[in-house]
Amino acid sequence: MPKFHLPKCSPKNSGRKLIPKWKLAISIFFGVLGIALVLALMYFGWLKKKKKRTEPASSSKDDSSLNLSYGILLKATNGFSSSNLIGVGGFGSVYKGVLDENGTVIAVKVLNLMLHGTMKSFVTECEALRNVRHRNLLKVLTVCSGIDYGGNEFKALVYEFMVNGSLEGWLHPSQSLATVDGNAQKLSLIQRINISIDVASALDYLHNHLQSPIIHCDLKPSNVLLDAEMVGHGVDFGLAKVVLESTDDSKAKMSSAGLRGTVGYAPPEYGMECVVSREGDVYSYGILLLEMFTGVSPTNEMFRENLNLNKFVKEALPEQLLEITDPLLLQEMESHIGTARGDAACECLEMVYTIGVACSVEARRERMNITKVAAQLHFIRDKLRAAGLQG
Numbered sequence: 001m002p003k004f005h006l007p008k009c010s011p012k013n014s015g016r017k018l019i020p021k022w023k024l025a026i027s028i029f030f031g032v033l034g035i036a037l038v039l040a041l042m043y044f045g046w047l048k049k050k051k052k053r054t055e056p057a058s059s060s061k062d063d064s065s066l067n068l069s070y071g072i073l074l075k076a077t078n079g080f081s082s083s084n085l086i087g088v089g090g091f092g093s094v095y096k097g098v099l100d101e102n103g104t105v106i107a108v109k110v111l112n113l114m115l116h117g118t119m120k121s122f123v124t125e126c127e128a129l130r131n132v133r134h135r136n137l138l139k140v141l142t143v144c145s146g147i148d149y150g151g152n153e154f155k156a157l158v159y160e161f162m163v164n165g166s167l168e169g170w171l172h173p174s175q176s177l178a179t180v181d182g183n184a185q186k187l188s189l190i191q192r193i194n195i196s197i198d199v200a201s202a203l204d205y206l207h208n209h210l211q212s213p214i215i216h217c218d219l220k221p222s223n224v225l226l227d228a229e230m231v232g233h234g235v236d237f238g239l240a241k242v243v244l245e246s247t248d249d250s251k252a253k254m255s256s257a258g259l260r261g262t263v264g265y266a267p268p269e270y271g272m273e274c275v276v277s278r279e280g281d282v283y284s285y286g287i288l289l290l291e292m293f294t295g296v297s298p299t300n301e302m303f304r305e306n307l308n309l310n311k312f313v314k315e316a317l318p319e320q321l322l323e324i325t326d327p328l329l330l331q332e333m334e335s336h337i338g339t340a341r342g343d344a345a346c347e348c349l350e351m352v353y354t355i356g357v358a359c360s361v362e363a364r365r366e367r368m369n370i371t372k373v374a375a376q377l378h379f380i381r382d383k384l385r386a387a388g389l390q391g
Contacts, residue, residue: 070146070154073097073108080110087166087222091118091238096161105161106141113153121238122155128214128237136202138162138225138235162233164226167195171221171295171326186328189345190389191230192292193381196352198232199224200374203285206234207278207370213243215276219284220265221291241276264298264309269364279364286310286359286367293352295326310360313353321350336389344387348380 068076076097077084087094092111099106111118129140141158148154164170173185187195199219206214216223217239225233239261261270267283270276287298290309296302298309316324322333336342355376358368 068099068142068144068158070144070148072099073144073156073158074149075100076106077108080108089236089238091115091121092156105163107159107161109157109159111155111157113155119155122157124240125157125237128240128242132206132210132214134202134205136198136231136233137205138233159235160227162225163228164230166222167224167226167232167292168221170226171291172297186331187292188332189329189349190381190384192329193348193352193377193384194230195224195226195232196289196292197374197377197381199234199285199288200370200377202232202234203281203370204374207281213278215241215243215278216281216284217241217276218261218265219281219288220262221288224288267364268362277364278370279367282359282367282370282373283364285370285373286356286361289352289356289359293326293329293349293356294324295328296324310357310362314357317353317357318350321346321353324353325349341387341389344383345389348384351376351380 074080076099077095080093080095084095084097085093086096086107089109092109095108095110097106097108098104111122113119126143129137139160141160144154144156144158146154170185170187203216203219206216214237216234216237218236219234223234223236225235227233261267261280261284265284265287267280270280287309290313291297294309294313296309296312300309303309303312313324322330325333333342333345336345355368355373358366359373361367
């Protein structure tokens with residue numbers, strides 16, 4: 001108003017009222033644009049997943065990504081014929097198969113889903129082997145889960161085929177399998193040492209080099225397979241236990257299935273406690289080691305009342321060392337008896353027996369650590385090689 005003689009309003013003052021409007025408009029524009037982009041990305045992601053589900057799986061040259069259906073396995077094993085049967089386990093049968101497209105020889109473990117506990121064994125083995133990678137553990141190529149031609153549920157595990165079969169077959173060969181290429185099927189001293197190192201290395205990996213340690217729970221000669229180079233591979237994790245929570249004494253609760261393992265190889269505490277442990281695997285390993293060098297099974301009829309394989313070997317050392325040794329192994333050592341090589345062989349043999357006894361003692365906490373076992377066996381092998389015993 002002129003009568004107050006006040007200055008006129010500055011043009012800048014009117015512009016300030018427009019700034020919030022522009023900010024609001026810009027915010028709305030970019031907000032709508034951002035929502036549109038997010039919705040577009042979600043839509044294209046949905047289309048991609050839908051396309052992936054509807055497209056057939058592509059074949060791969062990598063064995064670890066094989067996509068094998070029931071029909072392919074049926075053809076590979078000649079209809080799961082008895083002539084292709086190479087083993088029968090607690091939860092199923094194992095067949096030899098040949099994939100026509102590349103000639104790859106495989107071993108197919110077909111689960112008997114009618115048996116109680118089979119599904120749990122299947123899930124356990126898949127979980128146990130999902131993240132393990134070790135040269136002395138049998139490689140699982142793929143898993144087949146579907147429906148057979150009769151409309152029944154079908155589940156199978158497909159493994160690498162081990163051309164030399166199981167350690168059980170070499171330690172206790174049947175008459176029909178007693179010869180290979182016309183020669184007696186037998187393991188030399190150094191081969192037995194090598195295989196014992198292979199198994200110890202596999203256990204050390206499972207127990208001490210995984211984020212969640214795995215306890216095998218069923219270590220025995222039939223669960224050790226040999227490849228073309230006679231390298232040992234641990235197999236059959238159907239009873240394995242993954243230790244999800246670390247504890248001071250490395251024990252894990254048993255499942256409701258009860259007693260784990262196989263008679264003769266399972267540690268005594270498994271029959272009294274509801275836990276499994278690394279030391280339980282060490283006990284089974286100790287029995288396996290003693291069996292490998294004596295040739296005597298822990299279920300032999302000679303073991304009655306208070307006598308077992310551990311006491312049998314312990315009471316024989318050191319005077320009756322050769323008397324308890326596998327006769328097939330003694331045939332190899334006969335030519336070295338009385339020589340420096342013979343002395344080295346006997347000394348190393350006694351060390352092996354001592355390790356086996358220390359692993360299979362009744363008191364769980366007194367058993368050897370598997371890492372120490374592997375180290376001592378490497379020392380024994382080096383000693384044999386230094387003496388000129390190579391094979």
